[in-house]
Amino acid sequence: MTTFKKKIISFWKVLGPGLITGASDDDPSGIATYSQAGAQFGTKLLWTAIVTYPLMVSIQEMCARIGLVAGKGLMGTIKKYYPPYILYLILLVSIPSIILNIGADIAGMGAVGHLIFPEIPVFICSISFTTLLILGIVFLSYRRIAMILKWLCIVLFSYIAIPFMLKINWLSVLHDTLIPKIEYSSDYFVALVGILGTTISPYLFFWQASMEVEEIQQRHLVVDKRVIHSMQSDVRWGMLLTNVVFFFIILTTGVVLFQAGIFHVDTVEEAARALQPLAGDNAYLLFAVGVIGTGLLAVPVLSGALSYMIAEAFDWQEGLDKKFHEAKGFYITLIVSMLVGLFVNIIGISPIKALIYTAVLYGMIAPILIAIILHISNNKTIMGRFVNTRLDNLMGALTMLVMTLAAVALVML
Numbered sequence: 001m002t003t004f005k006k007k008i009i010s011f012w013k014v015l016g017p018g019l020i021t022g023a024s025d026d027d028p029s030g031i032a033t034y035s036q037a038g039a040q041f042g043t044k045l046l047w048t049a050i051v052t053y054p055l056m057v058s059i060q061e062m063c064a065r066i067g068l069v070a071g072k073g074l075m076g077t078i079k080k081y082y083p084p085y086i087l088y089l090i091l092l093v094s095i096p097s098i099i100l101n102i103g104a105d106i107a108g109m110g111a112v113g114h115l116i117f118p119e120i121p122v123f124i125c126s127i128s129f130t131t132l133l134i135l136g137i138v139f140l141s142y143r144r145i146a147m148i149l150k151w152l153c154i155v156l157f158s159y160i161a162i163p164f165m166l167k168i169n170w171l172s173v174l175h176d177t178l179i180p181k182i183e184y185s186s187d188y189f190v191a192l193v194g195i196l197g198t199t200i201s202p203y204l205f206f207w208q209a210s211m212e213v214e215e216i217q218q219r220h221l222v223v224d225k226r227v228i229h230s231m232q233s234d235v236r237w238g239m240l241l242t243n244v245v246f247f248f249i250i251l252t253t254g255v256v257l258f259q260a261g262i263f264h265v266d267t268v269e270e271a272a273r274a275l276q277p278l279a280g281d282n283a284y285l286l287f288a289v290g291v292i293g294t295g296l297l298a299v300p301v302l303s304g305a306l307s308y309m310i311a312e313a314f315d316w317q318e319g320l321d322k323k324f325h326e327a328k329g330f331y332i333t334l335i336v337s338m339l340v341g342l343f344v345n346i347i348g349i350s351p352i353k354a355l356i357y358t359a360v361l362y363g364m365i366a367p368i369l370i371a372i373i374l375h376i377s378n379n380k381t382i383m384g385r386f387v388n389t390r391l392d393n394l395m396g397a398l399t400m401l402v403m404t405l406a407a408v409a410l411v412m413l
Contacts, residue, residue: 020301021060021208021238027298028108028268028291029101029358030198034246035271037191038253040263041183043176045191046254049247050177052199055402056239058395059370062377062388063205064231067212068223069386070376074209076312077376086372087313090365097361098203098306102299102341104358106130109295110345111269112288123346129292130342133299134335138324145300145320158286158293159248165283168255177247189409196406197362199246200399202369207305208235210318218321228386252279252287299338307334363407370400 037045063074070077079087110126117125137145182188212231216223253271256279257263265271268291276284304320307330311318316329324331374396377388388396 020297021204021211021235024204024207024294024298024301027101027105027302028112028295029104030246031249031291031294032104032108032265032268032271033194033198034249035253035257035268036265037195038250038255039257039265039271039274040187040191041254042258043173043251043254044181044183044188045195046173046177046247046250047180048192048195048199049243049250051180052196053239053243054395055399056200056243057236058392059200059373059399060204060208060239061232061235062373062392062396063208064212064235065228065383065386066373066376067209068216068227068231069383071213071216072209073213073308073312073318074206074373075309077209077382078372079313081376081379081382082372090369091309091313093361093365094202094206094309095306097358097365098302099337099340100344100358100361101201101203102302102337103344105295105299105302106338106341107345108268109292109299111267112272112291115269115272116285116288116292126342126345129295129299130338133296134338137300137304137320137334138331141321158290159245159252162252162279162283162286163248163255166252166255166279168251173251193363193406193409195246196403197358197366199242200366200403202362202366203302203305205369205373206309207301210305210308210312214319214321217319223386252283256283299341303334303337303341306337307331363403367400367404367407370396370403374400 066074066077072080075087075090078090106126106129109129110122113125113129114120114122120128136148140148216227252275253265257265257271257274260274260278262274265274272284272288272291275287308318310316310333311327311330314329317327318330319327322330374388374393376382377392377396380387
């Protein structure tokens with residue numbers, strides 16, 4: 001085996017919870033948000049992929065570090081060190097927002113599944129995907145689930161490939177990436193707030209911390225500088241993947257749809273359908289398959305995050321490494337969240353409305369959660385020698401400020 005291959009294999013082994021967390025951020029609902037931003041404003045919002053990257057890394061790294069050092073998920077740590085009303089406030093906002101997000105993702109997967117296989121009705125596609133996910137999560141081991149989710153991340157590269165099938169002015173793209181073009185309109189700021197809410201999502205905070213706990217338990221790790229450094233690399237590469245992908249989704253729809261005069265996209269189905277005559281069948285199929293792949297990746301993360309939160313809040317047995325009978329409450333929560341999300345889809349609640357409600361709820365809770373994460377990360381009783389550095393605090397405070405301003409803008413708009 002060549003040295004290069006050994007380095008690639010070693011690098012792949014380092015990637016884990018951070019990669020899965022980052023990739024799951026590009027879920028079907030996120031793809032719809034990025035597609036609308038590209039269709040409506042062309043390439044003017046490409047700069048957000050650069051700006052949001054360090055913000056995402058700073059918060060997800062803190063959450064991962066809390067999980068590693070405290071040996072508990074984020075909700076378990078909050079329960080131990082904070083008043084109960086904070087715990088219940090987080091649950092009150094998080095439960096409906098995550099379920100609505102699950103519903104929107106299942107709807108996107110079902111709609112695109114129907115596009116690829118027109119003979120199968122949308123609701124049958126949605127039910128099939130939901131059933132597949134439930135069976136897989138309940139009957140497979142944590143290690144197998146983690147490996148499947150990790151390999152599903154490769155699906156995201158389909159979005160990176162699409163622009164290279166098109167004729168693009170790359171100098172113009174570079175200009176819009178490095179030099180922000182701000183439009184002082186409500187539509188522009190709605191798109192901007194939507195991107196922020198989609199990329200810096202509270203459910204990812206809980207999933208990241210809980211997955212790190214699973215990792216140290218599965219691998220019997222002793223947390224030291226080497227483990228922390230490995231986690232930081234994982235988080236940085238995972239967040240880089242999500243931002244590269246959302247950059248290319250905005251680029252694709254910004255070049256194809258915007259230039260064709262298609263300025264409004266409500267769903268991933270509409271985005272995929274609109275791409276077909278303009279970008280060709282290959283681009284259309286890559287986009288559609290990417291939606292299904294990211295849905296299969298994101299829905300377990302969403303439902304899993306909710307299950308960890310509730311299990312930690314009520315001291316239930318938890319973990320994807322446990323059998324169903326060993327953690328019934330954890331798995332029942334996971335199954336019910338998917339079924340309710342499916343039900344929201346079937347009864348006809350618009351996925352776009354679900355996304356709007358989700359964005360509002362996420363916007364309300366994100367600044368509070370970031371403040372708590374910062375507080376925990378600076379608490380030597382919890383974190384010992386692994387407390388935040390000055391740079392960590394600076395980036396965390398900046399992220400909290402940006403998300404607070406986004407929440408205020410969301411209300412005012």
